[in-house]
Amino acid sequence: MRRLRPSVLYRFVSIELMRRLPRRSEFGLLFAGALVGVAAGLCVSTMTFIAHTMHAVIFRLEPGERLSGAAVDEKALIFVAPIVGGVLLGLLLFGLSRWRKRPLVDPIEANALHGGRLSLTDSLIVAAQNLLSNGFGASVGLEAGYTQVASGIASKFGSKLKLRRSDMRILVGCGAAGAIAAAFNAPLTGAFYAFELIIGAYTIISLTPVVVSALVANLVARLLAASDAGIDVGSVGSILPADYVPALVLGVICGGVGILLMQGVAFIEEIARKSLIPGYLRPAIGGIIVGLLAMVSPQVLSGGHGALHINLENDVPVLGVLGLFLLKAMASAISIGSGFRGGLFFASLFMGALLGKLFSFAAPYLGHTTLEPASYAVVGMSSLAVSIIGGPLTMTFLALEVTGDFPMTALVLASVITASFIVRTLFGYSFATWRFHLRGETIRSAHDIGWIRNLTVDKMMRADVRTVHADMSVKGFRAEFPIGSTQRVILVEETGKYAGIVLVPDVHGNLVEGENEVAPIRSFARHSNDILLPNMNARQAAALFDETESEALAVVSDLIGQNVIGLLTESHTLRRYSEELDRNRREATGEL
Structure with missing residues (x-):
């Protein structure tokens, strides 16, 4: 050895x-x-x-x-x-x-x-x-x-x-x-x-x-790289109970603006897809537009770290803040919509801070003057980011780690929850999940649904099914399948196409000896138009069982040929689904 x-x-x-x-x-x-x-x-x-x-x-x-x-x-x-x-x-x-x-x-x-x-x-x-x-x-x-x-x-x-x-x-x-x-x-x-x-x-x-x-x-x-450390917003001042009202209003505004920004990106991507411009040429065209916007204000370039600190540290006129917000929104939407690779995480923080500063200009006219502009910037920053990116606690903790101020964090939490509620109620998606939706996916979060898709009909069905021609006589069927021999038999046409399911007890129980024995067995067929496909998952199969009120359905190869390849029962489907659900629960809680 x-x-x-x-x-x-x-x-x-x-x-x-x-x-x-x-x-x-x-x-x-x-x-x-x-x-x-x-x-x-x-x-x-x-x-x-x-x-x-x-x-x-x-x-x-x-x-x-x-x-x-x-x-x-x-x-x-x-x-x-x-x-x-x-x-x-x-x-x-x-x-x-x-x-x-x-x-x-x-x-x-x-x-x-x-x-x-x-x-x-x-x-x-x-x-x-x-x-x-x-x-x-x-x-x-x-x-x-x-x-x-x-x-x-x-x-x-x-x-x-x-x-x-x-x-x-x-x-x-x-x-x-x-x-x-x-x-x-x-x-x-x-x-x-x-x-x-x-x-x-x-x-x-x-x-x-x-x-x-x-x-x-x-x-x-x-x-x-010690110098590349986060965001510095300076002093945010003291927080009073009355400050929660404008913070909630700002949260509502940020939720609405976030929806508009996500739809704007999707609109530009849709225009690009419908155009005759090849995908590899779109970034160059997007670069032209971004370059023109940058000539108006270079602060729209890149993620916006430097521009964020400039606007937080300096007093900028209201029209300047509004103009920069619109320019940055257009530049970000065009960049992503035209094919540049990146995200809106920091861009949403930057635009949210600008939106907060804009709100601070309007606050005195609403009868509220206690909050500092930096406080509105932090609230707007977190609220717009949660509207686009998602993650209410993520953005709340970001405010905590940026400011180190617990009263400020509580104020941000109230605004963030408001913005998240607005987006979830009126729109239902974050930026990432919205892009999946546009591709035809049903993902709304990173919650694991892959195991459901992997639990398909072809993995659960029985392949050893009993079939007969649909034109067989009732007498011949009773002779071949006596009571107790099996519960269900699948009917097929001469071409092999699915024709329905027959319950053996029905054939034996509902006939008088000698009557209608020459009739074709297809007269007892059930669910002739209800079928399962092998790539359906357990959830889809369970929904079809519920819709058809059937205890078992045939599995066919495809919608065109409909050649029978198996049989699946509702009880087995629900049992396998429950087993997988329990296994995933135990894995998540550490029991496995």
Whole structure:
């Protein structure tokens, strides 16, 4: 027998231990979350450095300047850069259309439908597209790229460890939590971003690894780039009970504006799809429009970090704030609608702060003057962000970590809940789930519904069904299927097409001996037009059973040929559905 060398044996044992530990103990999953946090912090720092370097080189910025807050003197450069970025992105899209035709999956879709399975290659492609878009000045943030690549690394790591479905989803959430925590210097925000938007639920099992990942990622990012730390809003003043009324009004306004912005992006994308312009040419055209808007105000470029601080720290006339809000809204919608890759996370924060400042100008005319403009900016920032991105607690904790003020956080919570209620009632989607809806998906959150789609009719049906020709005589049927031999028989035409289901007790119980024995058995057929398809899931099958009031239905190959391939009963469907539901519940609570 061949003996393993000590080094090979040690490596084998180490690999097996790494695979088994996360599956057998919470400590193992915690350790995996910490490693993902390190990777997320490194990814955020690397992507931020690349984007800042691109801004400095392309727009000739001074050291430490933010693109949207810099005074770029060369107007031609501001105009040309987004166009060049659009051309380069178009070339990349053209290459991907020939090389990689499948759609790119983001963390929300991966956790909702694919059990956390996320392609690392696709994630790196998304990150590259995001850097190319943001680096050349398109009005998008880097947060989409941060979460995509960090979650992709987490998913790849989880695949190597052969994690269970529930643990894989938690690890993907760890990646997203670390990315947001590192990007905003806000561990609580990152953790609840994962709970609300990526995992779709909060559980005791997921709490520790997600929070640890967020803390570790934030620590790594601050060690590598201490200056890129979050948002500074300054002093927000004191909060009085009467301040809740204008905060609630501002929440209603932000909810309505958020709906308009999401529909605006969808409208531009729809126009682009209906046009004869190829997809790889649209970013260049979008770059032209963004360049023209940037010539009016360079603050619409990139995510808006520099512009946010300029408008928070300085007194800007009301028309200037309104104009910048409209320009930024148009630039962001056109950037995403024309094909630039990125998200609206920071753009929504920036526009929300502008909306809050606009509201502060109107507050004295409404009989309210106690709140500082910075307070309205924080309330507007969180409320518009929750309207577009979702995650009420995420945005509330962001306000807490930005201001460090608990009374201010309570005020933000009231406004955020109001804005979220308005969007959920009148619209029903966040920006991410709205885009899934436009693609024909039914996802409303990252809650795991993939297991339902995997529990299909072809996996539950019985293939050993008994069939007879529909023109067989009743006498022949009774002879071939005596009472007690079987409960149901499926009728088929000579071509093999489905013709209905016959209950054997009906044939024997409702006939008098010698009468109508030459009649065709199809006269006893039930549910001739009610069929199941093999790719239907358990929920769809259960709904069809309820609609037809049938205890069993035939499964056919397709709607055209309708060749019978099996039989499925309602009782078996509900039992399998309940078993899977219970298994997923136990996985989520750590009982498995």
